[in-house]
Amino acid sequence: MGVYVYSITSKDHPLPLDDVSGVGDPPCRLRTVTAGDLCAVVSDAPEDLRPRRRDVMAHQGVQERLMADGAILPLRFGFTADDDQVVREVLEERAEEYRERLGRLDGGSEYHLRASWDEDALLRRILAESDEARTLNQQIRDGAGTPAMSIALGELIAQDVQTQQEALAAGIVEALRPYAREESVSPPGGQDFLNVSFLVAEDKEEMFLATEISLANQLGEECEFRLHGPLPPYSFV
Template sequence: MTNGIYIYGVIKLSNSQEPQNFGIDNPAIPRVFTVGFQDIAAVVSPRPLMRYDSLEQEQVVQDLAIHNFVIEKAMERFTIVPIKFGSMVEAEAEVTEFLTKGYTLLHEILKRMEGHRELDVVARWELSKVLPIISRENSQIREKQQEIAAKAGNASMEDKIILGQYIERALTAEKTRYHQAILQALQPVAEEVGVHDIAGDEMIFNAAFLLATPAVDAFYHALDALDQSLESSVNFRVVGPLPPYSFATIEVKRFDRASIDEAREILHLPVDITAKTVRDAYHQLAKEHHPDTNSEEDSREFQRINTAYTTLQDFTENGLIYPQVYQWPNERE
């Protein structure tokens, strides 16, 4: 299998063009070193070149653990901007190109993340304790339960469905109330908040908080006060301090040459292209194959032309490899 370079993250490092060995003494982790450009450096390892979306789940879990371990180890000494898990390039020269192309963006994010840490907070309640309370306090649920009880074994399925709907609505409303209370208590201490998806009936809150390092103690004090105000009805779990995974993860955008060549052929372009030649070729072909005035076959060709244009437009603007802030599938508060 061909070897490549795995990228964990980017750090600000003096004398960055001198490779730094991180000295991680773990036989499961390949040698970790840096590839630098000016005053930033990528933290990397030599790894077999592979596509991580094609690996077995067990291997993905193992490699993700290594990915996070190296980033968090680097965080002990440096401000680090994480790179999205599974990011690989073919050679060190591509790492340098990535840093060169993205220097302004990476430098800006490193500056913004300096002296900051992420804390992830998950809150859960115990349904066995919550449901009786909701049943007592919600008149709709209480009355429907009494109605069903009065019918003994003759309650209809419709009655039970309606009761279930009442309970579901009440739980959703209560979750929302708790969520807002937790956010209101903790958000003022943080500089940014990333709200993640809720998983399961017992999870009521799941969010990441970006904190200036001096604010970490204040955050824990706010969490303790919140826990007391909720009378320990909610179980909180805090993970961190972490690198800013939820706020500054970078994605390595990389074109393979075959896709560029294919796009050039579709637009009938030579090897050397510019933004103008791409735009001119697109406008000419789009006019010839526009679906409003042509056949269904031309409609399919129009889609190919559009895709090729988007690819080459991106390529002429950014080159074969460049960084982009990764957008996590969650909300921002």
């Protein structure tokens, strides 16, 4: 049977595992694998492990319980090894890297921010600010437009949308950056123009959250902010 790995931490971590259950049905018992001053929190790996809600929530619950008492390197759901010895060897081989990363994560949590802009509101803004787009749009509406003009308007709007969204995303990140140790930007999906995670220290959380609320209020209902956290710092492991 394989080994399911949840987190890596220092062996000095309190490791409050007695009241926490692992993945599997019935839940697997948690244990530790230690090498030097590092420790991995593991359990047996269920043979039929899949990302069921029950198991994903159990995985997350272990991370949150550990994170409340010290720095951890949370592994994403589904990470397994052949046996305890393999885990021990990895801890030994990458000890310096893990210790450095634990130091950087100590006292910090992840906040994940996504943002989207209402398409109709953005189109109105572009038409209000761009004389060229407004003129093309009016000619098309009046019936004097050509297929080429419609294509030109579409390309112009698409370019302006990208420019404005990129500028707004950069401005949001710049405003929040002073209150974060690190940031990790990912490609946005769907209607989002921003997908970013911040590593925020405990003593900066209040200002980070206040700044995020202020930005959302300034941009108004046209722009939707979706902030999740505090979370285990998956994006910074």
